[in-house]
Amino acid sequence: MTAERGLWITFEGGDGSGKTTQSALLSAWLGEQGRTVLHTREPGGSEVGQLIRDIVLHHRGDIAPRAEALLYAADRAHHVATVVRPALDRGDVVIQDRYLDSSVAYQGAGRVLDAGEVRDLSLWATEGALPALTVLLDLDPQIARHRLDADDKPFDRLEAEKAEFHERVRAAFLALAEAEPERFLVLDAAQPAEQLAATVRERVAALL
Template identity: 55%
Template structure:
């Protein structure tokens, strides 16, 4: 996937370059994305930015319905890999149109918990779907919107599984979290491969380190990339 301007849009179909900045937090389940998003959003608001903290799937009302289908444990027939990829793309298309692009046009910093790379890792590598097809589907769904920075929170899948098991706030593993260690190993390797292909647009962080140390490195890297705040800071947006 190609890198682009300040907001990360590289497709004419998506309209003119946005004034804001898009940060995507990627990584395996249990890598700490939710914690890093919360810490980063608070720091950005303190610096005077409007911050939109969102997620995939489920960043819109439509996405919440799709999230139930995609992640709820399925006692019956398994969801076909291609159907899974299409549903994630549908969630992403609605998310970009309803939440991400309008926020970027206002000059906001959007911090999304998962974006295109999750489809390339989970459906491409995890489900062994053709990578080029998954990438093209995601590009079409987003109108070519590419993050200004993609942060990969890297952690060994076994360590991540242990974290999930210790988290009392989790209701139990969802359908993807419950996949095999081999599945999650393929996912991790794909995230690292994507980052290696475009190092200028990626930041890989050792998510096994303490959360505060990870956040410090993230802020240090992101600070010079951010646009000048467009106005008074606004409250951090919650998720649907």
């Protein structure tokens, strides 16, 4: 389901692929075009979501994979109901860093849960809400790790996972994009940031 008035765009990809940079560049460009933009993220796009984000990304102990998936779904249910839908109803453009595709990739493939069940859980939690466009920034996990190392910041629970985990996540993202080519725009995230931003702007302009 997509909103009739607003426009909902999500950014997906592995850690270090440049989602935050590209979503910020798109938000700034849309603002220059006179559009009202809500720039948000999952997890953590609401007050409740920030509490869940602290658990799933920064809890020092283990979290059972199914419990982790349920926590992400709980954040998503609240975020869509209280943040995303109201913005779309106002006619805003919602730019979002991560959505349900991340759960399918990270909890489904990364944690080796049933990907279909993980996706169905998120669709139930959000009453079937899907964005009009999902930009997938695809990047070799080794290159992504070098970028994260260069940031000199502590890794969160998912960033700290082994290379095999991130390879499964990347493969899952690409499989999702192949299954829904009308929704996904897949880009080589090794390209310069401004080149990527220009391609994204071109696709978004066609939707506005």
